Amino acid sequence: MVFVTGDCHSDFGKFSSKNFPKQKKMTKDDYVIICGDFGGVWYPEVSEYHNKEEYWLDWLEKKSYTTLFVDGNHENFERLYQFSEQEWNGGQVHKLRPSVLHLMRGEMFLLNGKKFFTFGGASSHDIGDGIIIMDKEGKWKQIEKQYKRAGKNNYRVKDLTWWDRELPTKSELEHGWRNLEKNNYQADYIISHCCPRKIELNLLQKEHSLSERNYPPDILTEYFNQIAEKVSFQKWFFGHYHDDMQLSENYMLVYKQIIKIVS
Numbered sequence: 001m002v003f004v005t006g007d008c009h010s011d012f013g014k015f016s017s018k019n020f021p022k023q024k025k026m027t028k029d030d031y032v033i034i035c036g037d038f039g040g041v042w043y044p045e046v047s048e049y050h051n052k053e054e055y056w057l058d059w060l061e062k063k064s065y066t067t068l069f070v071d072g073n074h075e076n077f078e079r080l081y082q083f084s085e086q087e088w089n090g091g092q093v094h095k096l097r098p099s100v101l102h103l104m105r106g107e108m109f110l111l112n113g114k115k116f117f118t119f120g121g122a123s124s125h126d127i128g129d130g131i132i133i134m135d136k137e138g139k140w141k142q143i144e145k146q147y148k149r150a151g152k153n154n155y156r157v158k159d160l161t162w163w164d165r166e167l168p169t170k171s172e173l174e175h176g177w178r179n180l181e182k183n184n185y186q187a188d189y190i191i192s193h194c195c196p197r198k199i200e201l202n203l204l205q206k207e208h209s210l211s212e213r214n215y216p217p218d219i220l221t222e223y224f225n226q227i228a229e230k231v232s233f234q235k236w237f238f239g240h241y242h243d244d245m246q247l248s249e250n251y252m253l254v255y256k257q258i259i260k261i262v263s
Contacts, residue, residue, distance in 0.1 A: 001030040002111055002262035004191070006239035006255035009074060010039035012056055015063065020258055026065040028099055031111055035239035035254055036072030036120050036193025040096065041079045044160075061097040070103050070120035072193040072240060077165035091118070091179075103191070105168055106176030112262050114188040117231070119176055119224075121168050122194035122240050125214040128154040131162055173223055180231055189261065190236040196224035199251050203241060210241065235261065 003022075005014065014020060015032070040057055043049040060067045071080065080102060083094040091107030103109060103118040110116075129152035134140045140157050147155055156162035180187070194200065197217050204210050228236070236251045237259075245253045252259075 001026060001260060002114070003032045003258050003260050004035065004237045004254055005032065005258040006035050006244070006253075007037035007072060007242065008034055008039055009037050010042055010053070010056070012060060014256065014258065015060070022260070023064050028064070028066050030065045031068050032065055032258065033103075033191055034067070034069035035191055035237055036070050036122065037074045037239060038069040038072065038102075039074060040100070042074075042076050045079070057097055057100055060100050063099075066099040066101070068101050068103055070118050070191055070193060071105075072120060073122040073124045073166040075163070075166075077163040078159065105172045106179055108179045108183055108187065114262055115183065115186070116189045116191055117180065117187040117233070118191045119168075120193050121166055121220055123218045123220070124156065124162060124166060126154055127156050127162065128214070130155050132157045134158065134160070167218060167220055168223070180227070185230055186232045188234050190227070190231070190233050192224065192236070192238045194221055194224070194240045195236065195238040195251065195253070196228040197221040198225055198228070199247055202247055203245070203253065206245070207241070207243065237261075
């Protein structure tokens with residue numbers, strides 16, 4: 001079985017036995033895929049929260065199933081990319097635990113006989129007031145005080161709460177195209193964090209609480225537009241926009257729901 005769900009942001013309560021009872025009949029050959037903003041390795045290792053993160057990763061490892069995720073924009077990419085990289089089910093992963101795996105960008109995986117193309121990342125929409133750059137000594141608190149005095153609260157700190165790796169490199173984009181070409185531009189499912197720009201515009205029209213100003217087009221949403229036009233697929237699942245919504249026959253936004261997509 002394969003299930004898919006949306007953003008966690010370090011909160012894994014929806015995977016409790018009470019909230020997700022179907023896990024009682026699952027094995028490590030069954031999968032739950034998180035569509036970005038996993039948040040399981042968010043804080044620096046020297047942080048007081050590090051032991052808490054270790055606890056939750058171990059908690060997920062003890063689950064009957066295997067936990068998979070693509071990266072979102074709210075990930076500590078410096079820590080995430082320090083984990084062991086290896087080949088798994090046809091693609092490259094970062095191994096956080098034996099059965100807690102980061103599905104890397106532009107990879108094609110074979111899960112229960114189905115092809116999954118994965119590509120994480122997204123633009124942060126909560127940085128309207130800017131990004132604070134640390135000085136050479138890593139100090140930034142004084143700048144933060146200046147921001148707050150000026151009423152600026154919509155910001156993040158580079159390499160502490162925001163990383164420029166949230167958007168893909170040219171080589172990652174090219175790598176994705178190469179893997180799609182190898183598979184004759186066919187996949188059963190596509191898993192991402194954000195979505196094609198044309199779908200994003202449709203979502204923004206439906207959800208008036210979201211603003212186009214906060215979700216401008218970027219290199220990744222335009223890249224996904226190209227994939228949507230060229231690749232044959234059954235369903236595209238994505239997170240990022242914090243809602244559960246079927247946007248068309250082929251596109252589904254997931255957040256709180258845990259949806260079974262492969263029996």
